[in-house]
Amino acid sequence: MTDEVVKADAELRDGAPQAALEVLTHYLNEHPDDPRALTELGKVNASMGRNQAAAIFFEKALRHQPHSLEATKGLAKIKLRDDPPQATVLLSDMVKRYPRDVQAWVDLGVSYDLQGQYVPAQAAYRTAMGLDPMKVSAQSNLGLSYVLSGQYAQALEILEPIAAAPDTTSSRVRANFALAQYLAGYRNDARNTLMQDMPKAQANIVMASFSKFRTRPYAAQ
Numbered sequence: 001m002t003d004e005v006v007k008a009d010a011e012l013r014d015g016a017p018q019a020a021l022e023v024l025t026h027y028l029n030e031h032p033d034d035p036r037a038l039t040e041l042g043k044v045n046a047s048m049g050r051n052q053a054a055a056i057f058f059e060k061a062l063r064h065q066p067h068s069l070e071a072t073k074g075l076a077k078i079k080l081r082d083d084p085p086q087a088t089v090l091l092s093d094m095v096k097r098y099p100r101d102v103q104a105w106v107d108l109g110v111s112y113d114l115q116g117q118y119v120p121a122q123a124a125y126r127t128a129m130g131l132d133p134m135k136v137s138a139q140s141n142l143g144l145s146y147v148l149s150g151q152y153a154q155a156l157e158i159l160e161p162i163a164a165a166p167d168t169t170s171s172r173v174r175a176n177f178a179l180a181q182y183l184a185g186y187r188n189d190a191r192n193t194l195m196q197d198m199p200k201a202q203a204n205i206v207m208a209s210f211s212k213f214r215t216r217p218y219a220a221q
Contacts, residue, residue, distance in 0.1 A: 002027070005036050012044055020044045035065035042074045051078050069098060076107055084114035095127075102132045109141055118149035136162055136173065144176045147213075152184035163193065171197040175206070182210045 004027040011020035024041045031037060042057035058075035061068055072094050079087035091108040098104060109124035125142035128135055139162050146155035156177075163177035174193050181190035187207070194203035 017044050017047045035061040039071040084111050087111040102128045106138050121145045140173045147180045155180040
């Protein structure tokens with residue numbers, strides 16, 4: 001990796017994407033086909049919410065380095081938002097080439113969930129958990145997938161321990177648990193779970209939004 005790409009990556013990690021963008025733009029003027037720089041530019045644009053630009057840079061990087069793990073991951077993350085079937089294609093190929101990449105298995109599961117394909121989604125999450133039993137996102141998304149497929153008892157069983165664990169800091173985990181509680185009929189418990197992260201008035205608004213999950217798929221996170 002060139003010094004400029006290293007510098008840009010450091011700027012991005014320090015929360016200065018604009019500085020990273022300037023470094024990479026200058027460097028790519030002279031080295032337009034550097035796949036690492038293109039990948040880094042994709043990451044910078046993604047961090048700034050410029051997903052279309054990010055996808056273009058990731059795709060350019062993959063044209064020069066077809067098996068780039070970082071570029072594939074970056075592109076797959078964007079496709080999860082706007083083209084889940086394409087994300088599944090990318091991630092299925094990725095787990096074949098990198099079968100021990102835990103996050104790739106989690107993302108593959110999410111791509112299936114977004115298409116309502118809960119059985120393969122749950123299989124992907126279990127594979128991730130087999131590789132890293134402590135991976136909270138794999139457990140949380142498996143529980144959410146159970147919710148989406150109507151398996152509320154299984155969802156509660158897997159989500160309750162991680163939602164209650166003292167080292168669980170993610171409000172998303174507790175939101176998934178609250179959704180499982182709500183759909184399983186435990187409305188007051190769901191409200192109490194949400195109120196660990198928000199005031200009662202906001203919890204009530206979130207509770208009202210939960211009713212739509214009975215009739216249409218929920219976007220897994």
